[in-house]
Amino acid sequence: MPVVHLLDYVAGNVRSLANAVEKLGYRIEWIKTPADIEKAQSLILPGVGHFGHCLSQFTEGGYLEPIRKHIQAGKPFLGICVGLQALFEGSEESPDVPGLSLIREKLIRFDDCSKSVPHIGWNSAKVARTAHADDQSFYGLQDGSKYYYVHSYAVPYRVGILEAAGWTVATAKYGDEEFVGAIGRRNVLATQFHPEKSGAAGLRLLKAFLEGHEWGSPSPNMQTKPDQGLTRRVIACLDVRTNDHGDLVVTKGDQYDVREKAGTAAAGLVRNLGKPVDMARKYYDQGVDEITFLNITSFRNCPLADLPMLEILRKTAETVFVPLTIGGGIRATVDADGSEVSALEVATIYFKSGADKVSIGSDAVVAALEYYDNGKRLSGQTAIELISAAYGKQAVVVSVDPKRVYVRCLGDTAHTTIRTSYRGPAGEDYCWYQCTVRGGRESTDMDVQQLVQAVEAMGAGEILLNCIDKDGSNTGFDIELVREVKSCVKIPVIASSGAGTPAHFAEVFQNTSTDAALGAGMFHRGEYTVKDVKDHLMDQGLLVRRLEETSVI
Numbered sequence: 001m002p003v004v005h006l007l008d009y010v011a012g013n014v015r016s017l018a019n020a021v022e023k024l025g026y027r028i029e030w031i032k033t034p035a036d037i038e039k040a041q042s043l044i045l046p047g048v049g050h051f052g053h054c055l056s057q058f059t060e061g062g063y064l065e066p067i068r069k070h071i072q073a074g075k076p077f078l079g080i081c082v083g084l085q086a087l088f089e090g091s092e093e094s095p096d097v098p099g100l101s102l103i104r105e106k107l108i109r110f111d112d113c114s115k116s117v118p119h120i121g122w123n124s125a126k127v128a129r130t131a132h133a134d135d136q137s138f139y140g141l142q143d144g145s146k147y148y149y150v151h152s153y154a155v156p157y158r159v160g161i162l163e164a165a166g167w168t169v170a171t172a173k174y175g176d177e178e179f180v181g182a183i184g185r186r187n188v189l190a191t192q193f194h195p196e197k198s199g200a201a202g203l204r205l206l207k208a209f210l211e212g213h214e215w216g217s218p219s220p221n222m223q224t225k226p227d228q229g230l231t232r233r234v235i236a237c238l239d240v241r242t243n244d245h246g247d248l249v250v251t252k253g254d255q256y257d258v259r260e261k262a263g264t265a266a267a268g269l270v271r272n273l274g275k276p277v278d279m280a281r282k283y284y285d286q287g288v289d290e291i292t293f294l295n296i297t298s299f300r301n302c303p304l305a306d307l308p309m310l311e312i313l314r315k316t317a318e319t320v321f322v323p324l325t326i327g328g329g330i331r332a333t334v335d336a337d338g339s340e341v342s343a344l345e346v347a348t349i350y351f352k353s354g355a356d357k358v359s360i361g362s363d364a365v366v367a368a369l370e371y372y373d374n375g376k377r378l379s380g381q382t383a384i385e386l387i388s389a390a391y392g393k394q395a396v397v398v399s400v401d402p403k404r405v406y407v408r409c410l411g412d413t414a415h416t417t418i419r420t421s422y423r424g425p426a427g428e429d430y431c432w433y434q435c436t437v438r439g440g441r442e443s444t445d446m447d448v449q450q451l452v453q454a455v456e457a458m459g460a461g462e463i464l465l466n467c468i469d470k471d472g473s474n475t476g477f478d479i480e481l482v483r484e485v486k487s488c489v490k491i492p493v494i495a496s497s498g499a500g501t502p503a504h505f506a507e508v509f510q511n512t513s514t515d516a517a518l519g520a521g522m523f524h525r526g527e528y529t530v531k532d533v534k535d536h537l538m539d540q541g542l543l544v545r546r547l548e549e550t551s552v553i
Helices: 015-023 034-039 051-060 064-072 199-211 276-286 308-319 343-353 362-373 383-391 448-458 479-486 502-511 530-539
Strands: 003-007 027-031 043-045 077-080 088-091 103-109 119-123 147-151 168-174 177-185 188-191 233-242 248-251 290-295 324-327 357-360 396-400 402-407 430-437 442-447 462-465 493-495 516-519
Touching: 003 015, 003 034, 015 027, 015 199, 015 308, 027 034, 034 064, 043 064, 051 064, 051 088, 064 077, 119 168, 147 199, 233 276, 233 530, 248 276, 248 308, 276 290, 276 308, 276 530, 290 308, 308 324, 308 343, 324 396, 343 357, 343 383, 357 383, 362 383, 362 396, 362 430, 362 442, 362 448, 383 396, 383 448, 396 448, 430 448, 442 448, 448 479, 462 479, 479 493, 479 502, 502 516, 502 530
Parallel strands: 003 027, 003 043, 043 077, 077 188, 088 103, 233 290, 233 516, 290 324, 324 357, 357 396, 396 462, 462 493, 493 516
Antiparallel strands: 119 147, 168 177, 177 188, 233 248, 402 430, 430 442
């Protein structure tokens, strides 16, 4: 079996990259020391997070010069995300930290005046055509395919500049900014997107790189009229807990109550909708853009290394090549042996098992309350701050559980209040959104606007916006809530709670600027598939990622 060398410098989820390479029939050998690079024939440099942090680790570990020599020797090299960024002179993210300067350009931050930053989701990688490339595919890239990006800094694309130096460039557009999505020359290929998280399209690129096929024939089902730009993300959420027999199952609550209602044969029992790994694979095959696992069971007496959710992640990451988020239990804790474990160490365990993001819930509310008590000063010690500093803000999702509190007039509360189109039980025309903790069981004296602004300041990269009033209702998302939160933050927002039909997804995308929308029960019960939702969105003129067949890999 052919060998590929992979440099792991604690770069987030490298397990999924290794799984993708192994799926394609190659064996991974891990680079442990700088001397190992000299032995490598094909080298992959992954990377997630802060440019300065990653490049400093390369430098301190003695890896930069061996990587440079590997490239200069003409050996195959693939850089992914920060692995691409390392090839350039530097980045605005860390002005004092130099890159390899193989390419004389610098990264700049996306403009967040009219769009969310980080840039998270599925976008294009359109090859700038040359005479040589008119009828060929560059490392399997196809104009009609979509690839998974997650970054705040990018190399602006200037027509012809990089090509004049011999580089082939594939670009993407985010808003009105066009940037380098992939770049290659001779033995070097680098992608800003994550091929291991880009489904069949990403596996096709990895296969072409591993086989040394820089140019090849395009796929016969390649789109002739590609739609460039960021797609609307459709996410499947799997609430996972132990049932009454001790098995881990996917469940779904009504306003967070996951037990069957009275009057049914299973009254009082945990609602069992299927096995987590099997259902994740099913949604992947239907074309889901991301999968979120929310662990709603406490495993207080279980050693961290043996947590059942870790095995679910490992098994899912073996066959599901889209982003995976895990929520529940991402906090400082005491292990079964009495040793203290930080939130960063807990997150690292999940990243190593296949997670791309971690979701923080109640602890984020506690941290936000302390943030305001301290005069909006950051402590540097919250789970959000520690994890985002090590792995980048895109790795941290904050899950928010607000509920409506109705009031008769604006002066009835000091909290941010909106005039609502949906009157309260006593005819009230106003409401505010109260943040809750412990799965909605406890209320706090904090409104949703205060919470999302606080966690954005701490370094959260995305908001998972639930709504207790809408949970399990199948009546559609809370459009007023989504609009309100989107107006408060620059980071991406995922609309959640209430989806019951494909039309509800279209409604939230058409009437708000939400970056993604999440469904659960409608998928788990088999009422609709992910493909049904995407087909409806396309019929409504909304841009989505099309499902690609894996048989071409």
